[in-house]
Amino acid sequence: MAELDSPLATLTPAPAARPRLVSVRRMPPTVAARLDRDFAGAFAVDRDIDREESLALLEEHKAEALLFSSGFKLDAGFIERLPARVKVAATCSVGFDHVDVAAAKSRGLVVTNTPDVLTGCTADLAFSLLLSAARRLPEADQMLRRDAWGPRAMGDFLGVRVWGQTIGIIGMGRIGRAVARRARGFDMRVLYHDAAQLPPALEEGGHFMADLDAMLGQCxxxxxHCPYTPATRHILNRRTLGLLPPGAVVVNAARGGLIEEEALIDGLKSGRIAAAGLDVFEGEPRFDRRFIDLPNVSLAPHIGSATVETRDAMGLRCLDNIAAVLSGRPAIDPLWS
Incomplete structure (x- = not known):
């Protein structure tokens, strides 16, 4: 098995019948094994492949497909430079705000994502952050690690009760509905805001609120759990965060740009917002380091889908999409039809 000069990727000199692709992200063992078995080309191994190198590898190995993820920008400039033989690009994510859809459509590039397979685990992580933030688990953990457990009064270290409270879900897609199901298990009243009301069979016992402002005042x-678009950027901002009742808890496991972080930090510092659970940040992997100094924040590094089962399913779904397109069949999960 040959190696790239830069030891970034493994090359598989397979028969011509195998589809050729470049995988710019390191994949879990199960997905890597299928890459080696069913595909030829360049596959990231020791570290991720950057955009410039990926273009060179696509050309060098006459690849027809690109496998990438949300940290890799498929913007108009990059799409314009893709070799003409590249037919499909599969993102190992459900969100696609890192893809210039208009540019891809104009070029005739098929782009796919991975809906469904990460729904449950991302909802689990969101609800974990909710519980952790509400019950002040990061503070409790640090107290024990500092060996600072001492006598406390009954009024010390109080969190926010979860069961029986009202939760507002912004974005009632697959993941939002999965969070609603978990919330109902805690006897929570579920309100939701979306572009339109869902059919009753999909509402998961939730009550539709067309007016976001009115919903926030009750939560x-x-x-x-909504997608990141120009319309949803900073949907929670200084004004809308101010509509929440004092002592509310904010959870974001969707996209960092949905929250105006400066306003959230101010609310957490003042105590008007009791706590936050954040798995995503604006500008990640860089993030506002002030969050680290706030004791009332539960932090995670965008790991909503990070379970063995889910990451395997995501990678394999990408390969299923690529194999379909390169064999002349329709994509399973196209971003547009």
Whole structure:
């Protein structure tokens, strides 16, 4: 098995019948094994492949497909430079705000994502952040690690009750509905805001609120699950955060740009917002380091889908999409039809 000069990727000199692709992200063992078995080309191994190198590899190995993820920008400039033989690009994510859809459509490039397979685990992580933030688990953990457990009064270290409270879900897609199901298990009242009301069979016992402002005023908890678009950027901002009841808890496991972080930090510092659980940040992997100094924040590094089962399913779904397109069949999960 040959190696690239830069030891970034493994090359598989397979028969011509195998589809050729470049995989710019390191994949879990199960997905890597299928790459080696069923595909030829360049596959990231020791570290991720950057955009410039990926273009060179696509050309060098006459690849017809690109496998990437949300940290890799498929913007208009990059799409314009893709070799003409590249037919499909599969993002190992459900969100696609890193893809210039108009540019891809104009070029005739098929782009796919991975809906469904990460729904449950991302909802689990969102609800974990909700519980952790509400019950001050990061502070409790640090107290024990500092060996600072001492006598406390009954009024010390109080969190926010979760069961029986009202949660507002912004974005009632697959993940939002999965969070609603988990919330109902805690006897929570579920309100949701979306572009339109869902059919009753999909509402998961939730009550549709067309007016976001009116919903926020009733929510002890608010959880974000909408896509990031120009219309949803900073949907929670200084004004809308101010509509939450004092002592509310904010959870974001969708996209960092949905929250105006400066306003959230101010609310957390003042105590008007009791706590936040954040898995995503604006500008990640860089993030506002002030969050680290706030004791009332539960932080995670965008790991909503990070379970063995889910990451395997995501990678394999990408390969299923690529194999379909390169064999002349329709994509399973195209971003547009």
């Amino acid at each position: 002890q908890f608010v959880s974000l």
